[in-house]
Amino acid sequence: MKILDRYIGFEFLKAFLLALVGLTIVFLALQVLDTQKIDSNEPKELLRWHYVYSLPQIAVFVTPPAMMFSVCFVVAQFAMARELVAIYSAGTSFYRAVIAIYVVASLVSVGTIVFQDQIVTPSNRQAQKYLAQYKKNSKATDVVWQRNLRGKEGYYFIYFFDREKNRIIGGFHYMQVDENDRPVRMIQSLSAHYNEDGTWTLKVVKDVHLDKNLNVIKTDIKESLVMDFPEQLEFFSNPKVNPGELSLSELQEEIEFREQYGFSTVQYRVHFHRSLSFPFMVLIVAVVGSVAGSMGSLRSGGPLIRSLLLSTATIFFYQLTFEIGENLGMAGILPPAVAGWGPTAIFAGIGLWLIWKRGR
Template identity: 25%
Template sequence: MLILDRYLFRSFLKSFIFCLIVFIFLFIIVDIFGSLQEILNNHPSILKILELYLYAVPVIIGQTAPIAALLATLFTLGQMNQANEIIAMRSSGLSIWHIVRPFVLFGFILSLSIFVMNETITPYAQKMSKFIKRYYVDKAYGSTQDVPLENVAIYGYDNRLYFLNKFYPKTNTIEGLTILEHDAQQNVRSKVYAEKAVWRNNRWVLYQCFIYYLGEGQRIRGEPLYFSDKVYRIEETPEDFMRQNIPVENMNTKDLANYIARLPESGAQNTIIRMKVDLFQKTSSPFTSFIIILLGIPSAIIVRRRAVAFSSIGICMGISFLFYVLFAVLTALGKAGVLPPLLAAWGSHIIFGGTALYLIAHTQ
């Protein structure tokens, strides 16, 4: 039995690696042609171009692994079925679950590996890929300049909402800072605007600062206070602004969970719901490969002739497309607050995974 499992596993692994390499190669070729104008104009070194696409590999693997796994499943089982190997296995008394066990096990290991990769390697790889493209390929800024983060919005401590027009990480300077402080009912009780804010001696110093206090009906009470420079108590450090400004797709589950834990104080319920959906998707998305393999198994096993093979591939691709459509629909419903975040992220996996298991169990 172990010999048979190794044979099936090895055949599937060869097909999967081949498909994955093809997808990585095609992605890089397409991206190079898309960036060809910038490459010709800015003349980045070959080493930097190689480094750029080396950092892009984890992202490509995460995106293309499900389709590569589907094609490997259809090809491997289809070839075995047309060679009557599956009939021989069934005739020897093996159940359908014994035959497909290596594929199911591989799908689970693959999904688990992608999850670990997304938690550890991918966030750093995405950051470095964007950095190399910005500085060496597009050359949007000189390497010695302090590149600003623009239009930053952050929910912070003490029920505050921060808007930063420009934040310069190198000098810890903010241009155009607006702070909205809310009460327990989420009414704005004060507004602070500063033309400039600088982090000095572990505190924020605001320049050309105006402070407005609001009363009932969000009306300004009295005259605004003006300060040419003022030390203002802000819990967030420059590192906090940098960390919280990271796009959700560049966060791992720990970073995103920690960020969500801070949001209830600001009462941003809609934002909390959307981010909870994103958080649960970070656990469900890697297991798409596992579900796709389950969907491909019954289609591949029923193949008898080549014409039927192409038909089964088309049907399986169509079912996989429906899976992604349902995944997108449930995500939208979850972020709109119609569905619980956990169900929105895992609903399509549960529905199609259960359907695939039923079809496998009833495959003759």
């Protein structure tokens, strides 16, 4: 059986890598066409780096369709070449024959979880950074205005951040907390200016110190105050509010913070559940593809034709269900868990139905 496993596994792996590269190129080309519409005087090199850092996200996104296509195609080829008949004649069941495919799919599924959290998240931040630099002279769509941010040692409120002058105007508030998330200091200022040495100069400042019982023990009113916050300038100029730029642990922290202060958590919850459910799609479509590829009439060439048609339909249906689920979740029509896990549950249902139909 080791020879059979190596043979099927190797054939599948070749098809999967080819499909993954092909679909990644297609979706990258679509992104290139979309970003070329941006009118900017900045160097094109910024846009090229944006494409480079976008590759991990695109590769993860097309992994389930690539898995579906490759599994369905390889199994259909075995059926067309009568290799499955020979395997059955040797007393090997269908699911035992394709176990190598399921093992590889499981490894890819687990790898997707780690890759998505450790590679895709930071690369998304870099991709958005280069895109923002390229759009510098175009119409701003990511203005930092009236933002509540959670830092390493406390919480910030920013009324408006002026990127050109690296200053905050209209109001800048900071609440420092202890290890128990209890306020120990509150600073209110009219404005704040970033200095070259990494410090901030606050203007028209009210500095309030609190004890462990939240009683005011000291209040200072100052014309200016120099503060050295633990966060870098980029934390304020480009806060990580896009869920796609947050890891699973950061998403949980953001959700807890927003719940604590009464802010909406819908988009973060939807993305959190979607990120958790997404890797399971890899294994599910492997099962769906293997069963679908083995079904049909051998004389008519049905398995190959059916697998290609089903794979193409799956790619569009896969993207459509994820987009609909996310939009309905963001709009509050569906609970975040349903919006995030719904598409995966649909494909799981399709897989169970195909397994039942094949066993009849």
